[in-house]
Amino acid sequence: MTTLRPGFALPPRLQVIDAATMAAYAGATWDWFSIHLDAEAARRAGFLDAIVDGQMLGAILAAHAQDGAGPGVRVTAMTFRNTSAVYRGEMIRVTGSCTQVASGRATIEQDVHVIDPVTQRRVRAAVQGALTTIETAPAVTAPRGEP
Amino acid sequence: MHLEPQELAACIGLVSTYTAPEPIGEASFRYFAQAVGDRNPVYLDHAAATAAGHATVIAPPTLVCETNQLTDRRPDANGYVGHRWPIIPADATWIRGGNDYRFGRPVQPHDRITVEWQLVRAENRTTRDGRDVVMLVSEGTYTDQRGDLLAWNRETLFLADPPEA
Numbered sequence: 001m002t003t004l005r006p007g008f009a010l011p012p013r014l015q016v017i018d019a020a021t022m023a024a025y026a027g028a029t030w031d032w033f034s035i036h037l038d039a040e041a042a043r044r045a046g047f048l049d050a051i052v053d054g055q056m057l058g059a060i061l062a063a064h065a066q067d068g069a070g071p072g073v074r075v076t077a078m079t080f081r082n083t084s085a086v087y088r089g090e091m092i093r094v095t096g097s098c099t100q101v102a103s104g105r106a107t108i109e110q111d112v113h114v115i116d117p118v119t120q121r122r123v124r125a126a127v128q129g130a131l132t133t134i135e136t137a138p139a140v141t142a143p144r145g146e147p
Numbered sequence: 148m149h150l151e152p153q154e155l156a157a158c159i160g161l162v163s164t165y166t167a168p169e170p171i172g173e174a175s176f177r178y179f180a181q182a183v184g185d186r187n188p189v190y191l192d193h194a195a196a197t198a199a200g201h202a203t204v205i206a207p208p209t210l211v212c213e214t215n216q217l218t219d220r221r222p223d224a225n226g227y228v229g230h231r232w233p234i235i236p237a238d239a240t241w242i243r244g245g246n247d248y249r250f251g252r253p254v255q256p257h258d259r260i261t262v263e264w265q266l267v268r269a270e271n272r273t274t275r276d277g278r279d280v281v282m283l284v285s286e287g288t289y290t291d292q293r294g295d296l297l298a299w300n301r302e303t304l305f306l307a308d309p310p311e312a
Contacts, residue, residue, distance in 0.1 A: 015184055024182035028175070030215040032226035035241075041225070045240045046310040054243035056183060059209045063185035072199055074253065075208040081245035081303075 004098045004106045004136065010068030013094040015060060016117070017052050022088055025056050039088075047085060054082040057092075057112050057127050064094040065108045065132040073134045076105065080130035084114075091117040092126060101136075108132045148239060148308045149279050155269040158234045165230070166261040167217040171206065173256040179210045206254035211289050212246065212300040217262050230264055232283065235306060244282070244303030251296035258291045272305070281306040 026032050034041035035051055042050045062075045086092060096110035112127035176190045185207055188195035196204045215229040222228045235241075254260070268284035287300040 021182060021184075024178070028178040028182040029210075029213050030218075030228055031213075032222055032228065034226045037226070044309065046307070053213075055209070055213045055246060058246055058248070059179070059183040059185065059207060059213060062208050063183060063187070066185075066187055074250075076250050078209070078246070078248040082243045 004069055004101050006098055006100060008098040010064065010096045010098070010108065010110075013060070013064045013067070014091060014115075015094070016089065016091045017056070017086060018089050019050075022050065022052060025053060029053070029055075048087060050088040052086040052088070052090075054085075057082065057086070060092070060094060061096075061110050061112070061127070061130050061132055064096060064110065065134055068096065068108070069106065069134050069136070073106075073136050075132060076135050077133040078130065080110075080127050082126065083128055084124050084126055086112075086114055086126045090114050090123075093120070093122075096130075096132075104136050106134050106136055108134065148236070148281050148306050149271050150234065150269075150281050152271070154234065155271070155281070158232065158266055158269055161232060161266045162263060163230055163232075164261065164263045165218045167259055168219045170257045170259045171211075171214075171216065171254060173204055175214070175216060176204060176206050176210065176256070179207050179214070183207070201253060201255075203255055208250055208253070209248065211254050211260060211298045212248055212287070217260050217289075232266055232285070234266075234269065235283075238309050239281075239306040240309050242280070242305040242307060244305050246303070247301040249299040251298060254297050258297065260289055260291060260297060262287050262289045267301075274305075278307060 022036055035045050036053050039049050058080055066073055092112050093115045094112050096108045098106055099109045100107040110130040113125050114123045180190045189199050189205055190207050220228050264285050264287045266285050270282050272280050272282045283304045285302050289298040
């Protein structure tokens with residue numbers, strides 16, 4: 001496991017959220033809300049194109065935090081605010097750094113920006129100042145439920 | 148969008164509860180992980196999960212808060228199958244404000260999940276660019292068939308008038 005310490009910068013994560021990804025996410029979450037899949041429906045709602053479900057960015061933040069912290073960690077809490085839409089086909093960059101480590105837990109502060117895929121310059125912020133808490137020494141999970 | 152203060156006040160405390168018709172299942176873990184591009188092996192591989200201290204594969208952490216699998220509802224005219232508070236006008240534009248999550252023990256394939264949603268805040272607001280919106284804050288508590296806590300989710304949504312045609 002990566003040795004987390006305040007100031008440690010997690011490797012950035014680049015991801016393009018294309019139509020296939022959005023369709024897969026819709027199926028995986030049983031959410032076929034038309035503004036996430038259909039450009040015309042999204043425009044009628046006031047958007048420029050089909051928009052990425054804002055909660056999907058939460059899942060990506062969790063993946064970024066766990067990947068950056070190394071194997072064996074677990075996300076225990078998250079707070080994120082969606083500041084602008086991400087449109088189908090756009091590239092995002094997730095960045096973050098560790099801000100606190102105490103009592104077996106670490107806090108990661110993260111941002112998500114839409115970036116130009118060629119220049120990789122920031123276009124706009126999609127999430128700013130997200131906080132993800134990870135447990136660096138998770139307890140053993142006992143088996144539950146019917147086998 | 149602007150709703151009457153009495154109407155907003157009257158809906159504070161509304162509760163809706165959904166129990167999934169079946170256990171959440173391993174396939175849902177793999178589907179979600181594939182969709183978001185999360186390759187953590189503890190969601191997919193039993194050997195990796197047990198090596199990490201789990202009894203079995205576990206769910207990607209945010210899946211339980213994101214999935215509508217639990218509701219067993221039919222899609223509406225917009226393809227939406229999740230929970231909708233009665234106060235929300237049918238033609239409102241929904242804008243996600245954000246979420247706060249707290250996770251209990253990891254979700255496992257045999258968990259049959261119940262979510263109880265409560266509407267905790269409903270207010271008329273004006274955005275920085277002068278747009279009138281309604282802010283709704285809801286809290287969802289997710290438990291397994293034994294009542295063990297799996298997750299808690301505070302969700303902020305903003306409702307706006309649809310753009311003029």
